[in-house]
Amino acid sequence: xxxxxxxxxxSKKTGFSADLLWTMGPIxxxxxxxxxxxxxxxxxxxxxxxxxxNGAFGSPEKLGSVIDAWVPLVFCSVGLLVTFxxxxxxxxxxxxxxMGAIGAAWVARTFDLPAEILIALMFIGGALGGAAWAxxxxxxxVYGRVHEIFGGLGLNxxxxxxxxxxxxxxxxxxxxxxxSGTEPFRPAAWLLNFPGLTVGPVEIILAxxxxxxxxxxxxxxxxxxxxxxxxxxxxxxxxxxxPTSRHMLGAFAVCGVFAGLAGAEQASGxxxxxxxxxxxxxxxxxxxxxxxxGFRAPLVxxxxxFFAAVSKGSISLPLDLQVDSALGGVLQGVVVLLFVLSQGVxxxxxxxxxx
Amino acid sequence: MSKRVLLVVTIFVIAGIIAACAPxxxxxxxxxxxxxxxxxxxxxxxxxxxxxxxxxxxxxxxKLPGSDFIYIDKLNPADRPGMTLEQVVNDMKSKGVRxxxxxxxxxxxxxxxxxxxxxxxxxxxxxxxSAWKDGKNYKxxxxxxxxxxxxxxxxxVAGCAAALSTQTGKMGFLGPLINDETxxxxxxxxxxxxxxxxxxxxxxxxxxxxxxxxxGFWFNIPGVTLDPTxxxxxxxxxxxxxxxxxxxxxxxxxxxxxRQAKGEKVWAxxxxxxxGCNEAPNACLGVPxxxxxxxxxxxxxxxxxxxxxxxxxxxxxxxxNLDNPDTGAVGFTFGKGLTDANKTTVQQFIKGLGDGSxxxxxxxxxxxxxxxxxxxxxxATDKEIWYLPQLLQGMTGQSAPTK
Numbered sequence: 121x122x123x124x125x126x127x128x129x130x131s132k133k134t135g136f137s138a139d140l141l142w143t144m145g146p147i148x149x150x151x152x153x154x155x156x157x158x159x160x161x162x163x164x165x166x167x168x169x170x171x172x173x174n175g176a177f178g179s180p181e182k183l184g185s186v187i188d189a190w191v192p193l194v195f196c197s198v199g200l201l202v203t204f205x206x207x208x209x210x211x212x213x214x215x216x217x218x219m220g221a222i223g224a225a226w227v228a229r230t231f232d233l234p235a236e237i238l239i240a241l242m243f244i245g246g247a248l249g250g251a252a253w254a255x256x257x258x259x260x261x262v263y264g265r266v267h268e269i270f271g272g273l274g275l276n277x278x279x280x281x282x283x284x285x286x287x288x289x290x291x292x293x294x295x296x297x298x299x300s301g302t303e304p305f306r307p308a309a310w311l312l313n314f315p316g317l318t319v320g321p322v323e324i325i326l327a328x329x330x331x332x333x334x335x336x337x338x339x340x341x342x343x344x345x346x347x348x349x350x351x352x353x354x355x356x357x358x359x360x361x362x363p364t365s366r367h368m369l370g371a372f373a374v375c376g377v378f379a380g381l382a383g384a385e386q387a388s389g390x391x392x393x394x395x396x397x398x399x400x401x402x403x404x405x406x407x408x409x410x411x412x413x414g415f416r417a418p419l420v421x422x423x424x425x426f427f428a429a430v431s432k433g434s435i436s437l438p439l440d441l442q443v444d445s446a447l448g449g450v451l452q453g454v455v456v457l458l459f460v461l462s463q464g465v466x467x468x469x470x471x472x473x474x475x
Numbered sequence: 476m477s478k479r480v481l482l483v484v485t486i487f488v489i490a491g492i493i494a495a496c497a498p499x500x501x502x503x504x505x506x507x508x509x510x511x512x513x514x515x516x517x518x519x520x521x522x523x524x525x526x527x528x529x530x531x532x533x534x535x536x537x538k539l540p541g542s543d544f545i546y547i548d549k550l551n552p553a554d555r556p557g558m559t560l561e562q563v564v565n566d567m568k569s570k571g572v573r574x575x576x577x578x579x580x581x582x583x584x585x586x587x588x589x590x591x592x593x594x595x596x597x598x599x600x601x602x603x604x605s606a607w608k609d610g611k612n613y614k615x616x617x618x619x620x621x622x623x624x625x626x627x628x629x630x631x632v633a634g635c636a637a638a639l640s641t642q643t644g645k646m647g648f649l650g651p652l653i654n655d656e657t658x659x660x661x662x663x664x665x666x667x668x669x670x671x672x673x674x675x676x677x678x679x680x681x682x683x684x685x686x687x688x689x690x691g692f693w694f695n696i697p698g699v700t701l702d703p704t705x706x707x708x709x710x711x712x713x714x715x716x717x718x719x720x721x722x723x724x725x726x727x728x729x730x731x732x733x734r735q736a737k738g739e740k741v742w743a744x745x746x747x748x749x750x751g752c753n754e755a756p757n758a759c760l761g762v763p764x765x766x767x768x769x770x771x772x773x774x775x776x777x778x779x780x781x782x783x784x785x786x787x788x789x790x791x792x793x794x795x796n797l798d799n800p801d802t803g804a805v806g807f808t809f810g811k812g813l814t815d816a817n818k819t820t821v822q823q824f825i826k827g828l829g830d831g832s833x834x835x836x837x838x839x840x841x842x843x844x845x846x847x848x849x850x851x852x853x854x855a856t857d858k859e860i861w862y863l864p865q866l867l868q869g870m871t872g873q874s875a876p877t878k
Binding site: 175178179181182185188189192277280284288295296297298299300301304316318386390391392393395396397398399400401402431432435436438439440445 | 545546547548552553555556557558559561562563565566567568569570581584588592652653654655689691692696698699700864873875
């Protein structure tokens with residue numbers, strides 16, 4: 121698994137300009153490709169990009185909604201930094217978000233408490249739900265020899281099934297059988313937003329704390345160092361006396377905690393109820409964020425912001441131009457694809473040059 | 476921070492500056508007196524529920540000079556993950572929209588929740604009941620109204636056409652999710668079917684099989700709902716020869732068309748959209764459809780004149796001319812699958828419904844569990860019709876969510 125955690129090559133020998141070229145190249149190429157796609161469907165590319173921009177930053181409310189998407193992306197990316205460091209592809213993160221939302225929803229539906237305590241408990245419930253689900257994927261890998269990609273994918277489907285079962289089963293609305301969602305939580309379970317915005321201070325602060333915590337934990341602790349060793353070469357790490365199984369399970373659990381926080385935040389702050397697609401695809405998107413960040417925590421908030429802006433900005437495309445908002449997803453996907461590709465090409469190129 | 480970190484940060488900052496210098500978007504021309512917003516749950520071209528709403532918005536645009544609309548379609552968490560109604564409303568608000576129609580039952584909860592946060596915007600939730608003072612879900616919100624068409628009458632017509640056409644006496648009702656609206660409409664279809672089966676076809680009510688299956692949402696969401704294509708095929712495989720669609724999209728008719736092309740004697744009744752038979756004309760007995768245009772136009776005009784007040788309007792058909800686009804809220808398009816003789820009978824049935832000589836809401840109406848809901852001699856009130864709690868005796872299928 122070591123090849124997947126390979127850091128993007130930034131050679132000390134080549135200068136800043138070469139680095140710039142290798143980073144900007146894919147982005148410019150991605151823009152070109154997306155522009156071609158726009159031309160092909162008969163839309164005005166310049167208009168599309170300005171619409172995208174204004175859709176993300178045109179007003180304080182819009183910026184608010186970008187931050188609203190930034191929060192779960194950061195939570196998930198933070199978790200994925202841990203699993204990636206340990207050399208693990210935690211594709212099951214989507215299911216972990218869902219389980220976090222279910223944990224939070226259970227707390228909200230079960231306890232009638234003042235808002236501060238209830239919301240704190242919801243986040244704890246979410247963290248536990250996410251961690252438990254991640255540990256399941258971890259256990260499948262460590263004890264069942266099921267690769268975490270397949271285990272995670274499977275568990276994502278199971279998590280979806282559990283949500284659906286709860287929504288049209290035990291948690292159904294009176295007299296209604298719809299997969300639309302549960303009854304809204306009591307108002308005490310709603311995260312408070314800034315006036316007029318769809319995002320509030322609690323989740324932003326939590327996301328920043330999470331990021332800082334994992335940055336320092338991965339950088340400055342023995343735990344972080346050992347995870348890195350496992351990520352580079354699990355077998356040698358094991359022979360060097362690092363308890364690899366325990367650390368892998370730990371990495372899954374930690375990632376699950378943050379995914380669970382994202383789920384709790386979605387349930388409490390965005391939907392105020394449980395819905396089937398509560399993960400919002402933020403888990404998968406966060407994988408792209410971490411890839412494009414080159415597995416570096418300090419870059420995560422910026423790349424996450426870029427992804428959040430493209431996601432939210434693309435809402436305006438169908439409104440203004442009748443261009444499908446999937447264009448945003450195309451742009452995000454192509455950027456990451458080309459970036460990863462360029463890293464590979466560069467590695468090969470430098471190799472050829474030096475030999 | 477390392478050099479690489481610095482580098483990427485720099486790139487983002489530069490990109491930001493470049494983008495900020497990009498030309499500002501062309502603002503919506505102020506000359507237009509009114510632009511209203513329409514929020515659709517499905518694709519605007521779904522040949523069903525959402526297209527009927529989209530068509531109504533176009534109707535207003537053509538009837539009211541200077542009016543225009545913007546819309547967002549597919550607003551559901553499967554198609555647009557993470558996008559909430561509130562974000563859409565914010566977006567529309569920033570484009571100067573002050574009248575927004577949220578056109579699905581699925582938006583009722585959110586519309587109720589956000590309307591008080593946007594006191595300067597007027598909301599209409601189509602198919603909802605929160606503005607109905609006598610209703611069970613009344614909320615006193617100054618900027619939120621409802622309208623809905625009396626589709627139950629056209630569902631009766633649909634049921635009638637189905638009952639006259641069936642050779643096996645077995646029909647299936649492809650239902651969306653279970654709630655007041657869908658129970659009401661499934662029940663109405665059965666009442667129409669039973670009436671025509673016994674009165675015109677002169678058969679025994681007990682020999683009419685009417686099976687209801689719910690897919691879980693208004694349209695197919697893979698992995699979330701049952702697949703309507705599969706459910707429709709299952710109906711036919713189980714010996715039904717007519718499927719009545721109750722969902723937003725046209726799968727039932729498409730499946731029926733495919734099976735008819737293979738030589739099977741099967742038919743479907745489509746739903747929602749005036750041209751809903753076009754997917755498979757020969758397999759189509761007809762389509763009970765919504766004609767939202769007049770209600771849209773009335774609302775926009777009232778809003779423009781400043782006379783709009785919250786109300787709950789349950790608008791009926793124009794019995795004198797069911798297909799008049801400027802009057803009735805619901806209508807029925809006959810399909811090529813209906814024989815001429817049966818068409819004549821259905822027209823006779825419609826006439827009876829229109830002049831009041833046929834009233835299928837007259838008791839006795841018995842619920843699925845055997846409870847008498849409307850007593851002999853009584854007629855169901857609006858409230859009893861709107862909030863029908865179960866399927867009716869004689870129908871099979873789930874009435875309410877599993878306990």
